[in-house]
Amino acid sequence: MPTPPQAPATELPGVRDLLLAEVDPPSLSEAQIAAMNRRWEKAVEANPALFDGPTVVCAGVSWKGPETLLLTWYRATYRLFLLRQDPEHGLSVPSVFVSVAQPTDDGRLLVGRGASSTAHPGAWQLPGGTMEPAGTGTALDMECLRRHAARELAEEVGHVVATEDLRLWTVTRGRNGSVGVHFRAPACPADALSGQYARLAAAEVAQGRTPELDRIAFIRSHAEVGELGGTGVNVLQVLAARHAVTISSDRRDRPR
Numbered sequence: 001m002p003t004p005p006q007a008p009a010t011e012l013p014g015v016r017d018l019l020l021a022e023v024d025p026p027s028l029s030e031a032q033i034a035a036m037n038r039r040w041e042k043a044v045e046a047n048p049a050l051f052d053g054p055t056v057v058c059a060g061v062s063w064k065g066p067e068t069l070l071l072t073w074y075r076a077t078y079r080l081f082l083l084r085q086d087p088e089h090g091l092s093v094p095s096v097f098v099s100v101a102q103p104t105d106d107g108r109l110l111v112g113r114g115a116s117s118t119a120h121p122g123a124w125q126l127p128g129g130t131m132e133p134a135g136t137g138t139a140l141d142m143e144c145l146r147r148h149a150a151r152e153l154a155e156e157v158g159h160v161v162a163t164e165d166l167r168l169w170t171v172t173r174g175r176n177g178s179v180g181v182h183f184r185a186p187a188c189p190a191d192a193l194s195g196q197y198a199r200l201a202a203a204e205v206a207q208g209r210t211p212e213l214d215r216i217a218f219i220r221s222h223a224e225v226g227e228l229g230g231t232g233v234n235v236l237q238v239l240a241a242r243h244a245v246t247i248s249s250d251r252r253d254r255p256r
Contacts, residue, residue, distance in 0.1 A: 009174035009235035011242065016067035018168065018181060020140045023059050025074040026091070035089040039082040049117070052077045056131040056140065058094040058179045069171060071096070071179060073140065075133045084176055094177035098149040099128025101169055101182060101243060102159065104190040107251075108220050109243045112156060112213030113230065124225065125233040126182070127156040127213070142168070149183045156212045158200030159193055161185045170242055175234040182239060184246070190218050220244065 028036070044050050057080065059072040073096060083091040102110040112127060114120040119130075129152045134144055146163040154160050169184035194216070201211040217228055221244035222237045 009172050009180075009238045011238050012061075012069065012171045012173065014067055015069045015168070015171045017069070018142055018145075018171065019064060019068060019070045020142070021070060021072050022140065023072045023074050025057070025076060028091075029089070032083060032086075032089045032091065035086050036079055036083050039086065040079040043082065050078075052079050054132050055081075056096040056133050058096050058177065061173075061179060092177060094179060096131045096179050096181070097128055098131060098145050098152065098181050098183065099126040099239070100149050100153045100161070100166065101126060101184045101239065101246075102153065102157070102193065103184070103187045103243070103247070104193065104218055105187045106190065107247045108190060108218035109240065110157065110190075110193055111217055111219055111225075111228070111236070111240075113215040113217075113228075115210050115212055115214040117210050118212055120233050123231045123233045124217070124228050124236055126236070126239060127153045128180075128182075145181050146183060149181075153185065156200075157193065157216065158196035159185075159188065169246075170239070172235050172238055180235055220247075 040050075040052065055076055055078055056073050057076045059074050061072075062070050064070045076093070080091070081093050081095065083089060084093050104110065110127070111124050114123050114125060116122070128149060131140070131145065131148060134140055143163070146166050149166055150161050150163045165186055166183040169182045172180040172182065174180060197213075197216050204211045219225060219228070219240060222240035225232050225237055225240050
């Protein structure tokens with residue numbers, strides 16, 4: 001049976017504040033647990049580098065006010081995501097991830113192509129990654145999300161931004177119901193970003209590691225995503241379009 005096309009990612013407009021609340025994980029049946037473990041064992045056979053680490057799963061989103069979104073979440077490990085693929089014991093497992101929109105001072109947006117070792121090999125995306133929970137008893141909040149986003153930008157591009165300089169930009173729902181929390185960083189010259197990435201990539205290769213992003217590029221809008229070659233993650237078109245709107249708005253509001 002052919003795989004049905006994935007629904008396009010959508011933006012949740014107008015989010016100015018995000019609240020997070022932990023809930024209990026769903027109870028799995030014995031059949032679901034067995035199916036999940038079988039799939040994980042097969043996945044590890046195919047890729048021994050897989051790590052069943054802790055992750056955050058979205059339990060639901062709801063509006064708490066005109067500009068405030070509540071995201072409920074629970075703790076799991078990566079193997080739970082494999083139940084998305086099981087036709088008999090399937091379970092909706094929406095991930096929660098963060099990304100950083102890094103603009104240049106000439107109005108472009110930095111994007112990177114995932115290396116072969118990543119969850120989205122060959123796909124263009126913003127710097128970012130899936131959220132991991134804090135320690136047991138420690139709340140997940142916006143400061144945690146900002147720290148994670150800043151760390152991903154530094155680890156993938158080599159560009160360091162203070163967490164307080166990241167502002168909430170937009171929230172999306174994407175493939176499998178995943179929730180993306182996207183921050184925007186202060187503008188930086190493209191040449192500086194390219195130089196930082198080149199130094200990071202060279203250092204990674206020198207230590208026998210593969211950079212998480214094997215290329216970076218700069219685009220102005222969603223119309224240029226198709227010109228990059230290859231594919232883009234489900235949410236990239238939405239974020240590239242949002243970037244174009246943001247840049248136009250910034251230019252209108254700039255003092256003359």
